[in-house]
């Protein structure tokens with residue numbers, strides 16, 4: 203009886219006004235149950251069934267669910283409104299596209315941020331490192347084959363990729379982090395870009411956008427963060443020379459900095475490793491040093507002279523033209539932009555655009571300019587005078603001639619299409635009105651005699667440097683360099699750089715100040731020029747360590763015999779070098795050839811001395827016969 207009364211009471215609460223006992227309806231009142239019955243068909247019977255069978259009023263649960271859902275909706279939209287109001291009025295943001303190198307700097311920096319690292323949403327990436335980028339020998343863990351005595355015989359690097367440590371970066375989505383007391387929001391998202399590939403083709407490409415925001419009405423904290431990320435990135439890259447080349451065709455169409463892509467980063471080549479007549483080396487060094495001085499830019503501007511400098515390095519193959527360019531880039535901390543004029547997809551307009559998008563100061567390297575296939579556009583008179591085949595007169599005009607003429611016309615138009623860069627086009631790009639100022643242009647060639655006069659006239663080429671096969675002094679230097687551990691830094695004494703002082707008599711205020719890179723500015727007096735240290739990841743290996751390598755955590759003896767360097771005193775090394783140099787004729791072999799010979803005996807100077815006679819004989823024989831394949835190595 204009591205149970206029935208309780209159910210009745212419940213029903214009364216659920217259906218106020220409805221009396222299940224007598225079935226009469228009272229005045230209608232709005233209750234959650236009546237509302238649900240109105241909007242959800244069949245709710246009433248289910249509700250009654252549950253209530254009678256289990257004494258459980260489902261309306262309470264449903265009402266609670268609905269209230270929660272509604273609250274969540276209201277909260278979300280209120281939050282959205284508040285967030286957008288706050289973002290619009292009290293937050294600053296900066297967006298970075300993945301087409302810009304800052305994107306890479308930021309991601310690398312964020313990957314190092316412990317707060318991001320502790321995030322629960324990360325993206326794993328396998329960083330690909332070049333041989334130069336490996337931190338140290340210890341981080342390399344090649345598989346090794348060991349002989350009976352436990353010495354390493356063969357190394358195998360096939361498992362390298364699998365073993366390399368993944369890098370964790372923030373996943374696509376939103377992240378928050380603190381940096382130096384500022385709260386930052388990071389949104390990483392991918393957007394599909396409709397990219398017209400030309401020739402009617404098009405494709406969607408993914409591009410990434412990073413949006414950094416922080417509270418406040420100024421973007422200053424974000425700018426500082428980006429600056430910090432850049433500095434962090436370059437921290438480990440100070441001693442590297444960055445090599446860039448034109449981006450793939452579809453990327454460089456957009457212009458901007460994205461027109462150049464980094465292809466490599468190498469440790470700076472120390473100037474002392476380039477064996478070249480000291481005076482010639484210093485001439486180039488002081489010339490570039492003076493050119494890069496900001497005061498010189500003003501000097502040029504005041505006189506209306508285009509602020510550009512061109513160098514021609516010429517000489518036989520393997521004599522150090524490229525090496526000197528890299529060493530110069532290291533000394534002055536410039537990036538090298540390498541352009542191949544033979545690239546079939548490169549048009550004149552694109553080359554012009556690439557030159558416009560060069561950074562303020564850089565080296566542009568045009569290698570083997572004689573083989574670049576520059577096209578001299580035929581003059582009108584040439585065209586008129588050249589008799590076309592099949593044009594011997596209308597009388598003997600026949601079908602065969604017509605076919606030939608058509609074929610030739612087609613061939614010509616095909617060639618025209620592939621033509622690439624004409625000489626006049628290149629000349630315009632090098633020093634035309636739209637040409638970039640502030641860059642150092644280096645052109646190299648093995649055949650200067652083949653170059654067009656216009657290409658090397660002053661203004662386009664301001665300084666020529668001749669390279670030749672090695673002299674005995676250079677051979678000795680190469681030898682000593684190969685076998686000495688780490689020679690102390692050489693001081694280069696600059697004696698009276700006349701050319702520069704004559705050319706720039708009015709640079710006064712800054713002249714005696716050493717530049718930040720350690721080079722002094724010429725003032726007509728003799729002065730000491732010390733090329734800045736190029737801190738190549740100095741592995742100060744002790745003689746004892748030198749014969750060992752660490753693999754998989756175990757120190758093992760290296761493949762080669764323990765070095766003999768430790769056994770040789772400096773004076774003996776000089777003596778051997780002297781004898782070695784005497785056995786090689788002057789000006790016959792390029793430094794590259796000598797380096798190649800020494801590399802095969804890189805740990806054994808005595809053996810190099812013993813074997814050099816036979817090598818010279820064999821090589822002289824090959825050179826005399828004009829052959830290319832060597833019988834002695």
Ligand SMILES: Nc1ncnc2c1ncn2[C@@H]1O[C@H](COP(=O)(O)OP(=O)(O)OP(=O)(O)O)[C@@H](O)[C@H]1O
Pocket residue numbers: 475476477478517518519520521522523524525526646647648669792793794795797
């Ligand atoms: N003068 C030099 N001093 C030191 N090393 C040199 C010198 N010349 C050549 N070498 C060595 O020889 C190799 C080839 O040199 P490099 O590429 O600079 O020659 P190159 O003159 O540019 O040749 P090419 O004309 O074929 O491009 C490099 O490994 C370099 O170290």
